[in-house]
Amino acid sequence: MGFWQPRRAGILALAAVIAVLPAVLPNAFYYDVVILVGINAIVCVGLNLLIGYGGQISLGHAGFFGLGAYFSAVLTGTYDWPPLAALATGAVSVGVLSFIVARPILKLKGHYLAMGTLGMGIIISIALNQEVDITGGPDGMPVPAFAIAGWEPSSEQTWYWIVAALLMISVWLALNLIDSPVGRALRSVHGSEVAASVAGVDVTRYKILIFVVSAVMASFAGSLYAHYTGFITPDEASFFHSIEFVTMVVLGGMASTFGSLVGAAILTILPQLLTVLHDFEMLAFGAILMGTMIFMRKGLVPSLVDLAKRARP
Amino acid sequence: MTLLRVEDLHKTFGGVGAIQDLTFSINPGTIHSIIGPNGAGKTTLFNLITGLYEPTRGRIHFNDADITGQPPHVLARHGLSRTFQNLQIFLNMSAMDNVMVGYHLRCDGRFLPSLFRFPSVVRKDAEYRERAAALMAFVGLEDYVAADASAMPYGALKRLEIARALAVQPKMLLLDEPAAGLNPSETLAIDGLIQKVAGRGVTVVLVEHDMRLVWAVSDHILVLDHGRKLAEGTGPEVRSNPDVVAAYLGEGGRDR
Amino acid sequence: MAGKPLFLQWLLISVLAEFLQFLFSGVTIGATYALVGLGFAIIYNASHVINFAQGEFVMISGMSTVSLLAVGMPLPVALLLAVGITVVVGVALEKFAVEPARNASVVTLIIITIGASIFLRGAAEVIWGRDFHSVPAFSGSEPIIIGGAALLPQSLWVIGATVVVIIALRWFFGRTRTGKAMLATSYNPLVARLMGINTRFILSLSFGLAAMLGALAGILIAPISLTYPSVGVMLGLKGFCAAILGGLGNPMGAILGGLIVGVSEAMTAGYISSAYKDAVAFVIILVVLVMIPNGLFGVKGTERV
């Protein structure tokens, strides 16, 4: 177990990128994009634990992201709660909710599970849209600035360091988890549920556990997002946003934590790059998505790792 | 003194009885075989004993505890483990991690210790990794300690499954056709491995089509036909049982 | 004295009329979901792929019809051609996007088809613009009054065509060699290949067939729903629900699933809450799935170990 095992190297590389980026980013817009990458990446690291390692697909995680965002928005905005308390309440509530729905939903497999999670996400998004008196409806609602004991991160630079630190922690914890008894149990559930249970793994328990963990991470990121942007709409909880998260995970490479980061980065930055194509933006986005998945079906990072291994036998 | 006692076991699928009126018991420390023609209910019986199916009626006792209807991961705690007719390898993991999953119950499976990599977790993992390597060597997989499961040949995967099942440290190990798909020399090696496993004091229960293997290793044989017990006894007893000869061996046998 | 029974009679009639109106709406929409859902089922059967671009077939046929009518083609010709164009797109989708990634994982294939749906929508916006367009109803828009409820002739077209499709598919899968070959491929592709079935052709055929069903839904619904580049998004999603609810891979299940989703939406909107009608539909689906994890008519997934 040398120091330079891949996961340590990966964390160091991530830390290096985070440290160097501020010297490169010319203005607040670039910071904004990178911050959004970071927030999306936190969701994806969690979702990847569920999809990539646990083998359970979810097309409804934007629902949890949206709930987290609205918990923060409503509790701080309407009820004047301190942001940290609102964030924690959101995370706990989403944790409880996901725990309640996990047992029946995770009984489903494959496409049926996809349908179940999709339905759950859509119900959340419909509620956020319809409860205009609480959520402001489809036009959204403003969110007060984040503040801890009077300190307010107002500039993009400050937010950058906050999000970067939280992302580092998420990645570190995720890597810990993967390389642990819990992580092995998860991967074994993905590999073969019967074999896992015969080996003593309580399959249902670990499925629920990771579903709740990923939901709480999504809720947490949602709260963060709400305070950072200062304005949220129910789109955050929409089906399409869920699809976006899953696409990030799959594009970057399932069962690869750094893949999730790459996926989040690409799908967040790509629309900014594609604006040059004007009317062909959407067409190009679809084509790139298809092309990447056809030619790198394991996702970017695992495919490139394979390629590197083959090139250097 | 019995290790496993099956009483009046029934299992029906959509009204069709797959296992009927089955009562038998298994003593510790021996190699038992369950034989019978295709569709006799051998794998169904395995699935019932290891908790993958719930019996329609009847009871199963293991090590003096009633384990009827318990899920597999609880049975693993009781000391029951098995392999599968259709390989159930975790192809998304390394060979070593496959065996490590077998040690799941020995490791700390709680969330927080794993999340923060408590020193105790790290220490135990290291310890069991050594044990896993030893176990892999025991089943003859010393060359695959660093391999990914998806890169291993079929014969090695069969052994890997046995290693994983042994990692559970079972009192009783159920092997579902360990020789299926293997060539004669590999079968011979599996034969040796089964005896080695039994030598460690693990009670082995075997479902096998390869009669030569069955006769060679079994201390005790249970013959199933259409989900019912046809005969029971030592090898020579079963061989000379007229019902067995008529119903099973009479059909030309499966002496490959 | 006579007033009371008369009042009751009136009440009964108006309650019945209301119910019928909801039912007509539900069945019409349900039939569209069913046609889209059928496409999901057929492709799933042949390839175990969930084609999330299924809704785009609906859109392409509708938009094509508009263009073909605009250049002066008679309606029946335009409709036929529109279906033809969609089938070509469907087969091309299979050839260029699904076939090259055939052995990829389920989730990868899902993302590929999602990419395809974005691509097709983007292409439609470039070709046809973003406006919505109308297509004339096949046989007028004078409603037919049945039991006090108004039914559009176009609804009869939708329902009638769905019935014809059901009969045709039963015949196709039950009586024709190609249909049986498709079924065989769905049960066991390897054995089918060994028996000399050209499974690649079957794959293309399934996409063509699914595109045709989507296109059919598209031309039938266009006079009711109008047509625009994103018209297929929600229809595709609901079609997916229909296919799952019925039990993936069972065409008749998809039909029933579509009708259940459509009717429950209409009934909820009518009797409970129109704001939460979509949510109620999804709750129904969730409850059914939790009780029957493989859908109403799904193949029971007994794992062989």
Added chain:
Amino acid sequence: MIGRMLVRLGRAVLPALMLCGATTATLQAAEPVKIGSFLAVTGGASFLGDPEKKTLEMYVDAINADGGINGQPVELILYDSGTSAKQALTFVKRLIEQDEVDVIVGGTTSGETMAVIREVEKAGVPFISLAGAGVIIDPVKKWVFKTPHTDRLAVQKIFDDMKARGLTQVALLSGSGGFDKSCRKNAQELAPEMGMTIVADESHGKGDTDMTPQLTKIKNTDGVQAFLYCGFGAPTSIVAKNVSQIGLTVPHYQTQGSASMKFIQGADGAAEGARLPVAALLVVDQLPDDHPQKQVATAYRDAYEKKYGESVSAFGGHAYDGLYIVAQAMERAGGTDKETVRTEIENTKNFIGADGVFNMSATDHLGLDTRSFVMVEVKDGNWKLLQ
């Protein structure tokens, strides 16, 4: 060492990558005036954003052909928000920080507009929104203006018309988009003030293709005297068709969200008799010759229809007004200094646009009179001005 190389590489590559994203309408030697825009060109509100984009592009070209603003060419930098508030916010940061625009004209929906207000106010860039909600300019925000009539005014117009016909009991159907919900909310709030009662309140979902259940419920509700639909896009036509299908005969009202010929065409004859408030632009031919807007609106309509071969809608008119209010303010300011331009926008007086005549002030960042917002009725497949 490696770190510093990375920095240099990043400095060179990153901005180059993103720079190529900027839309360049004109590339001339003189330092251009940069007008930034973010519109819902795709997504749920593309029906509004698309004509807005077309209008902006057409008139920026026209301004440049006339020698630009203050002799400087105009560069339009336009991004498609995809009707997403999240994207809108990122694009506004891009417009301000990266493209360093002088002014922003955009924000198709109220959601997108509200999402960016904090950023715009922080950066101090004049911003003219093209969205309906009154909350955008009420309370007044220093840097934020808007051109369309407020949604509230539209509902007020509708209720006025109903009352004039002696109708006080209204049945409401609304979609689930932002525009729809805002209209519904305004109706609920205005009803008691104006002596109206909302006797039915139904809604439909995104992408719904049939609203007969909701309409049947409305039809069977006691005392309904008038029907109002809040929404835009394809559902406007579907609702009209469903209304005639089930024989709902009470007077039928829609909102300015239906102010497009597509509504009439899509309804296939079923829109006949429906009334809605629209910008005078749509009925410009029926305006008396001395109407102040006659000339401007005619010119805009003719130019738009000639260039794009589709009939004009009121939505593009918002963009026209926004662009020219900015252009004139810059000319008065004699430059692009943001503070001065902002003040000059606020000083807009008697600007005759597509939406009406604007008279802005420090307390009114809309400045539209209500006269230019007229009620029309669909008659013989066209708009008929009601007097």
